Amino acid sequence: MKTGIHDGIQVSQNFSVSDDLQYTRSKPNYANPLDNATDIQMITYFSVDRKILNATLWLGGEVELDPGKYGAETVVYGLLVDSDNNEDTGKYGVDFQKEVQWNSELGSWNALFVEYSSPEHSRMISIESNSTEFFGNDQKYVVIPLEMDSITSPGHFRVLYYTVVIYANKSDQKSTNSYSAKESISDNASKMLVDLSSWIDIPPPTYSFSTTPSIIEIVRGGEQEIGIQLVSSSGMLPDSASFIPVRDSSEIKIEQTSKETLNESSSGISPASFKIRIPSDVNIGLHTIPMLVNISTGSLFPSGFIELPGINLSLPAENFASRYVNLTFSVIDPPSMTQTFKDFWVTYGTPMAILAGGFVGAFATYFIDYLRSRKEQKQ
Numbered sequence: 001m002k003t004g005i006h007d008g009i010q011v012s013q014n015f016s017v018s019d020d021l022q023y024t025r026s027k028p029n030y031a032n033p034l035d036n037a038t039d040i041q042m043i044t045y046f047s048v049d050r051k052i053l054n055a056t057l058w059l060g061g062e063v064e065l066d067p068g069k070y071g072a073e074t075v076v077y078g079l080l081v082d083s084d085n086n087e088d089t090g091k092y093g094v095d096f097q098k099e100v101q102w103n104s105e106l107g108s109w110n111a112l113f114v115e116y117s118s119p120e121h122s123r124m125i126s127i128e129s130n131s132t133e134f135f136g137n138d139q140k141y142v143v144i145p146l147e148m149d150s151i152t153s154p155g156h157f158r159v160l161y162y163t164v165v166i167y168a169n170k171s172d173q174k175s176t177n178s179y180s181a182k183e184s185i186s187d188n189a190s191k192m193l194v195d196l197s198s199w200i201d202i203p204p205p206t207y208s209f210s211t212t213p214s215i216i217e218i219v220r221g222g223e224q225e226i227g228i229q230l231v232s233s234s235g236m237l238p239d240s241a242s243f244i245p246v247r248d249s250s251e252i253k254i255e256q257t258s259k260e261t262l263n264e265s266s267s268g269i270s271p272a273s274f275k276i277r278i279p280s281d282v283n284i285g286l287h288t289i290p291m292l293v294n295i296s297t298g299s300l301f302p303s304g305f306i307e308l309p310g311i312n313l314s315l316p317a318e319n320f321a322s323r324y325v326n327l328t329f330s331v332i333d334p335p336s337m338t339q340t341f342k343d344f345w346v347t348y349g350t351p352m353a354i355l356a357g358g359f360v361g362a363f364a365t366y367f368i369d370y371l372r373s374r375k376e377q378k379q
Contacts, residue, residue, distance in 0.1 A: 001043045001200060002320040005060065006030050008039060008163075008195035009315055028193050034070045036061025037140075038077075038163035040195050045202075050153070053146040053202060055079070057161055063135040063142060068104050073168035075102045077134070077142045080160045080305075082199070083151045091116035092302035096151050098144065100134050104168065109134075113150065119304060125150070156203070160301070160317075162196035194306075198299040198317040205234040207293060207325050212271060216329035221280035225257060227271035228327070230293060239318070243272060244292040245327075253277040254289060254327075282331050290324045297321075 010028040028035055039060035047053050057077065067075045078099030087093035097114045111131040115123045135142045144161070151157065169190040212227035230241045245254040258273035301315040 001045075001197065003040050003043060003195075003197045004318060004320070005041050006039060007318075008035075008193050010191055010193050012191040013169075030060070032070055032167075033061055034064065034067055034072055034075065034165045034167075035193055037063055037067075038075065038165045038193060038195055040161060040163055040197060043161055043197055043200070045200075047148075047202075051148055053148065053159070055144050055146070055159075055161065057142045057144065057163070059140045059142065059163075062138055062140055065132070065137075066107075067102050067165070068107070071167050072102070072165055073104045074164065074166040076100070076162075076164040077144065078162055078164075079144055079146065080162070081146070081151050081157060082159075083154045083157045085156065085158060087302075091119045091122065092304045094302065094305060098146060100131060100142070100144070156201070158199045158201050160197055160199050160299075162194065162301075164192060164194050166192045194315060196301055196315060196317050198297055198319040200319065201234055204321075205232045205236075207232055207295070207323055209291075209325055209327055210271075211327070216276075217332050218276055218278050218329060219334050220278055220282055220284065220331050221334065223275055223277040225273060225275045226329075227273055228291075229271045230295075230325070238295045238297045240296045242294045243274075244294070245274070246290045246292060246324075251279060252282060252287065252289065276329065278331055284331055284333055286328065286330055289327045291327050293323050293325050295321050295323060 006028070008028050010026045012024050012026060030036055030039065037059055040057050041060055042058040043055060044058070045053060045055040064070065064075075076099055078097060078101075080094045081096035081098070082090070082093050083095040089095060094116055097116070098112070099114075100109060100111045102109045108129065109131050111126075111128040111134075113125045113127075115125055117123070134144065146159070167190055208231050210229045210231050216224065216226055218224045228243060230238065232238065243256070254274055254276050256272060257275045258271075296318060298316060298318040301317060
């Protein structure tokens with residue numbers, strides 16, 4: 001899952017005329033090594049026997065054993081868990097939080113695991129001191145495993161990964177003794193950088209195509225235009241998707257014909273249009289062409305989870321993933337003359353019969369009137 005490069009948010013302290021502390025948002029310049037060390041660029045994850053979800057956060061810079069030498073007060077790598085896919089439970093939808101944090105006062109890395117029952121109530125499940133096994137020396141990644149039984153082993157849940165670096169004010173290097181990124185933001189912190197992924201469904205959804213027509217049959221040596229829409233097993237459509245057809249060995253041609261430029265078609269209500277051309281020497285039967293689908297999904301970080309005066313931290317995030325989805329259709333022989341006539345008659349036979357019947361009826365009426373007129377003239 002790709003999450004973007006240098007797409008974090010910087011929150012800076014500002015004092016108003018009345019010396020009230022306020023916060024403003026801006027784009028980081030990524031000049032400090034810690035800015036890059038907390039820049040999540042890609043996430044890979046897997047699970048063995050549904051017991052542990054192993055996730056690796058690939059970063060833009062190397063993880064520092066002592067971030068304090070770069071002016072940091074707090075550095076955090078963590079994840080949020082929504083174990084029941086319900087935004088009304090836990091803390092604004094977050095039921096569990098796992099975090100590895102370096103604090104300038106403690107001078108070491110420490111891991112914690114928290115459970116939330118509501119925005120006001122939480123339970124510290126575990127704290128582990130001097131935890132340094134989550135990263136490798138001179139490496140640009142961190143590893144965050146999640147034990148399934150610690151979150152009640154749900155069949156379906158979602159996770160959100162995040163990083164935070166808080167820089168202390170140079171005029172006052174005093175720091176707090178808190179395990180919470182929220183509580184570590186005090187008057188002695190000048191700015192904070194936040195980078196995060198969008199929500200990730202576990203297990204990931206599967207995708208398929210809904211086509212128009214639903215059953216695609218193309219005559220060998222012919223062509224047909226079809227519509228394609230992406231369907232997710234989760235029931236939620238991605239924000240956008242692009243389709244890249246992969247040619248098979250038979251050289252079947254498939255190209256986009258919709259107005260959008262290639263590989264920028266929408267997965268929403270309007271389908272993407274493609275034309276399939278079948279060479280005359282292609283084998284009769286069922287054919288499958290894999291389509292590389294680039295999918296974009298987005299979500300908002302719960303605004304109430306980090307509370308700062310004068311700012312709404314409802315942070316947007318976007319994930320990018322690629323999946324292969326099969327497009328299946330049948331290649332059939334051209335119809336024989338008999339079949340062509342039969343198809344023609346099935347389509348047009350009834351209207352022609354009605355038209356012919358009306359013509360014969362009208363002609364018969366005219367002919368009878370003509371005979372009656374001749375008879376009257378003779379008499």
